[in-house]
Amino acid sequence: MAQLAIDASLASDNVYRGISLNDGDPAAALNLNWDAGNGWYAAGMASQVHLYRLTHSSAQVGADAGYAVRTESGLGWEFGGTATAFADSSGYNYGEVYAGVLGEHWNARLYFSPDYFGRSERTLYAEFNYAHPLHDHLRWFAHAGALHVLSGRHDKIPLYDLAIGTGARFGAFDLQVQWVDTSRVDYLYPAAAADTRHAWVASLTFSY
Amino acid sequence: MTTLCARLLAAWLIAWAAPAFASAFADPATGAGEAQVLVMLHLPAPHYRPAANYGSYEDAPGHAARRRIATALASAHGVTLESDWPMPVLGVDCYVMRVPPGLALADVVRDLARDPRTQWAQPMNTFHGLDRHAESLYALQPGANLWHLRELHTLSTGRGVRIAILDSGVDANHPALAGRLSEDRNFVDATDPPAESHGTAVAGIIGAAAGDNARVVGIAPQARLLALRACWQESAEQTLCNSFTLAKAMQFAIQARADVINLSLGGPRDELLARLLDAARARGILTVAAVDPQAPDGGFPASHAGVLAVSDVATAIPALIAPGRDIPAPAPGGGYSFVSGTSFAAAEISGLVALVRQLAPTAALGRTAAWVTFPASPSQARAGMVDACATLRKATSAIACASVQSTHTAW
Numbered sequence: 001m002a003q004l005a006i007d008a009s010l011a012s013d014n015v016y017r018g019i020s021l022n023d024g025d026p027a028a029a030l031n032l033n034w035d036a037g038n039g040w041y042a043a044g045m046a047s048q049v050h051l052y053r054l055t056h057s058s059a060q061v062g063a064d065a066g067y068a069v070r071t072e073s074g075l076g077w078e079f080g081g082t083a084t085a086f087a088d089s090s091g092y093n094y095g096e097v098y099a100g101v102l103g104e105h106w107n108a109r110l111y112f113s114p115d116y117f118g119r120s121e122r123t124l125y126a127e128f129n130y131a132h133p134l135h136d137h138l139r140w141f142a143h144a145g146a147l148h149v150l151s152g153r154h155d156k157i158p159l160y161d162l163a164i165g166t167g168a169r170f171g172a173f174d175l176q177v178q179w180v181d182t183s184r185v186d187y188l189y190p191a192a193a194a195d196t197r198h199a200w201v202a203s204l205t206f207s208y
Numbered sequence: 209m210t211t212l213c214a215r216l217l218a219a220w221l222i223a224w225a226a227p228a229f230a231s232a233f234a235d236p237a238t239g240a241g242e243a244q245v246l247v248m249l250h251l252p253a254p255h256y257r258p259a260a261n262y263g264s265y266e267d268a269p270g271h272a273a274r275r276r277i278a279t280a281l282a283s284a285h286g287v288t289l290e291s292d293w294p295m296p297v298l299g300v301d302c303y304v305m306r307v308p309p310g311l312a313l314a315d316v317v318r319d320l321a322r323d324p325r326t327q328w329a330q331p332m333n334t335f336h337g338l339d340r341h342a343e344s345l346y347a348l349q350p351g352a353n354l355w356h357l358r359e360l361h362t363l364s365t366g367r368g369v370r371i372a373i374l375d376s377g378v379d380a381n382h383p384a385l386a387g388r389l390s391e392d393r394n395f396v397d398a399t400d401p402p403a404e405s406h407g408t409a410v411a412g413i414i415g416a417a418a419g420d421n422a423r424v425v426g427i428a429p430q431a432r433l434l435a436l437r438a439c440w441q442e443s444a445e446q447t448l449c450n451s452f453t454l455a456k457a458m459q460f461a462i463q464a465r466a467d468v469i470n471l472s473l474g475g476p477r478d479e480l481l482a483r484l485l486d487a488a489r490a491r492g493i494l495t496v497a498a499v500d501p502q503a504p505d506g507g508f509p510a511s512h513a514g515v516l517a518v519s520d521v522a523t524a525i526p527a528l529i530a531p532g533r534d535i536p537a538p539a540p541g542g543g544y545s546f547v548s549g550t551s552f553a554a555a556e557i558s559g560l561v562a563l564v565r566q567l568a569p570t571a572a573l574g575r576t577a578a579w580v581t582f583p584a585s586p587s588q589a590r591a592g593m594v595d596a597c598a599t600l601r602k603a604t605s606a607i608a609c610a611s612v613q614s615t616h617t618a619w
Contacts, residue, residue, distance in 0.1 A: 001250065001325045005273035009259075031259065033269045035252040045258040068255035070299055072490050074463065076253045102254045104296070104463060109256065172272055207272035 005033045011203035014047050014060075016189075017125065017145055018161025018182035020199060022057060023050035023192040039067050041080075051089050052190045058088040068102075076102040092118040092190050096125075106130045117190055122150040140166045141178075149188070159186045165201075174205045243307040244290070244332035246451055246480060247281060247320050248300040249274050271301075277325050278303045285320055286311055293452070295459045295480075297487050300327050302480065304452055328479060335454060335475035337376065337406040337439060337447030338498045339549035349424055350531035351413075351556045355596035356609075357425055361418060363609055364600070366428025366562030371468045372461035373558075374454060375410050376447045378435040379403030384416035384424060384538040391434040391464065395456040401437040403540035406447040409547045410472050411435055412538035413555040415562075423544055424536050427559025431566075434466055439473065451478050458484040466493055467565060470558040471515075472551030474500030474507035482512055489514040494561055494574055498554035499527050516561075516574055518554040522592055526576050529593045530556040560596050564603045571603040578602070 007030075013020050014027035021027075029047035036042075042065040049060040066080020079099045086092045094117050100109035108128045116123040127145040134140060143163040149156055165178025181198040252270060275292070282289040287305040294301045307316050313331055320329035351357065370390070378401065379385060380392050385408070394401040415433045416426035438457035439449035454473075458481065461469050469488060474497075485495055499519035500507025506525040510517035517525060520532025532553035539545040564571050572578055580598035584591040597609040 001277075003250070003252070003270065003273040003277065005269035005276075007269045007272070029259075031257070031269065033257060033273070035250075035270065035273075037250050037252070039253065041252065041255055043258050062258055064256065064258055066256060068253040070253035070296070072487070074297070074491075076255075078253070078255045080256060082258070098256065100256065107254065207269045208276070 001037050003035045005207060007031050007205050007207040009203050009205035011201060013199060013201050014049060015180050015201050018180055019189045019191050021049040021191050025050060039069050041066055041068060050192045052192050054088060061085050074104060094118055105132060119188060124148045124150060137169045159183060172207050177202045243313045245305050245307060245317055245320060245329055246332055247303045247305055247329045248327040249277060250327050251294055251296060251299050251301040274301050281323060281325055285316060287316060293456050297459050297462050298483050330479045333451045333476050333478050335449040335473045337473055338500060338551040339406060339547055349536055351427060352425060354531060354590060359609060360596060364563040364566045366431035366566050369562035369565045370432045370434060370466045371414055371470060371558055371562055372434040372436055372466035373411050373470050374436050374438045374457045375407035375472060376404035376439040376441050377401040377407050377437045378411040379408040379540045382408060382538045382542055384412050388415055388417055388433050389435045390432040394437040395453050396437055396440050404441040405540055408540050409537035410551060410555045413535060413552050414559045416538060427556055428562035431562040434464060436461060449473055451480055455480050455484055462488050462491060468558050468561050469493055469495045470555060471495060471497040471509055472554045474510060477508045481509060485509055485512050485515060496554050496558045498550035499523055514574060518557045519550050520553040528557055528576055528579055564600055568604040
């Protein structure tokens with residue numbers, strides 16, 4: 001039987017792969033998650049972004065769908081695709097496909113986009129995530145990512161991003177604090193604050 | 209840092225310092241007369257989730273969705289939601305619901321099982337330790353005498369083999385068990401695991417240290433013991449467990465990559481536990497269980513396919529036989545007592561599995577045919593019992609030990 005979940009969050013910034021998309025300002029977000037019960041899943045999201053050359057925050061919406069399976073050994077794998085669109089800046093719309101493996105506390109994924117952020121760049125993004133449960137409702141987690149531009153005019157040196165943080169869940173609320181860092185400045189992302197290399201990000205999420 | 213970030217950080221620090229935020233769940237060990245059911249909801253495989261603020265690697269939205277479904281189910285069927293625990297090994301999220309008096313348990317289980325929102329439902333079952341009172345005293349460890357444990361330990365001590373003991377609480381401070389527990393967890397309630405008699409005896413028989421501080425020697429004194437409290441001491445004579453506490457401990461033991469799971473307990477056939485036993489077997493974990501002498505088929509889980517059943521006397525069902533009478537074993541508080549029952553025969557076999565596995569890690573010991581037993585002569589007393597040395601020799605031909613035929617025997 002299908003399961004539908006909704007969560008709403010408030011974060012000190014909308015940070016995506018190490019890059020602030022909301023010019024360092026707090027951002028609200030809404031996510032819808034749907035699990036079919038047979039391995040297929042889909043989700044929709046909406047958030048705030050403040051993009052380059054715009055004077056105001058606008059909306060980012062996204063959708064994804066995929067298929068995930070858990071094997072007898074405990075390892076899982078999945079594949080899927082995402083589509084992201086920006087109100088007021090549809091030129092930055094882009095899509096990605098991904099494949100991943102998942103363990104009990106970790107996952108690794110590889111993403112490919114034929115036109116990353118509408119910049120006419122083919123990109124590969126690889127990430128590794130780890131979450132470690134601590135006593136009771138606490139956890140710490142770490143993330144490492146690398147964006148590699150395959151073609152196009154842009155800089156071919158990979159852009160690395162790192163995050164490390166801790167979170168606490170109590171009831172339907174989840175509070176999270178993390179430190180985010182990137183290896184270099186990159187103007188591939190159409191962000192108003194593309195020259196910010198690191199930041200603290202805190203967020204509070206309510207799940208229903 | 210922005211002001212909002214600082215405020216959220218302050219809220220997080222409060223959450224860290226206030227464990228009172230933990231939601232209060234009812235103790236699964238309920239009072240007499242209150243029936244509980246277990247309802248299993250599908251737990252999707254972990255997968256990608258969008259997050260405007262990435263870093264949320266937990267399944268918080270999924271858990272909230274299932275909690276909503278469970279609350280609606282409880283309301284629709286007139287029961288009360290109490291507790292839940294994910295079982296990713298089975299792909300289900302297990303919810304405990306209390307049935308009020310006035311509703312027939314069987315009807316509630318049937319209706320919940322038929323509800324399309326559930327994977328399956330079952331009653332909460334109670335399990336009990338299979339120990340009985342000692343009728344007389346013996347001064348020696350029967351297993352040590354039968355298997356010449358000290359000689360055997362020059363060849364193997366079970367080093368590195370992980371044995372999960374699902375039982376009542378183990379006395380981790382007992383001189384015979386100090387430093388022997390790799391894990392000491394409580395799946396019955398939220399306290400530190402207490403020292404209880406059944407679990408302490410089973411753990412001591414399996415793996416008590418072979419040192420000056422211990423007055424008994426465990427069968428596998430260097431095996432890694434995972435003490436998982438899934439049972440509780442209801443009275444001086446009774447140890448109880450239930451489907452939920454055992455399932456939580458099994459889920460942990462499987463993911464902790466135990467090599468052996470020891471279940472010195474018996475009860476009714478249980479769907480949740482049966483599936484977990486199968487999942488353990490699929491991952492190469494050997495489960496050893498005590499035969500229930502009161503049950504014609506040996507009881508559950510001993511009679512479940514793939515489980516190694518152990519008794520202390522010859523039985524009609526295929527089972528290994530090991531000493532189960534008047535075994536000196538550690539007792540809570542630092543002393544020793546003599547224990548009897550198939551519980552402790554099973555504990556001895558779990559220890560022997562570790563001895564074999566240290567030398568032959570891939571030995572297939574799940575079938576009784578892999579084990580060698582003593583012949584009918586010269587000693588009638590030990591006929592049919594497991595011959596540890598011969599079994600070791602069968603599993604690894606490099607062994608040089610002799611099943612010594614002694615004319616003096618406590619048997």
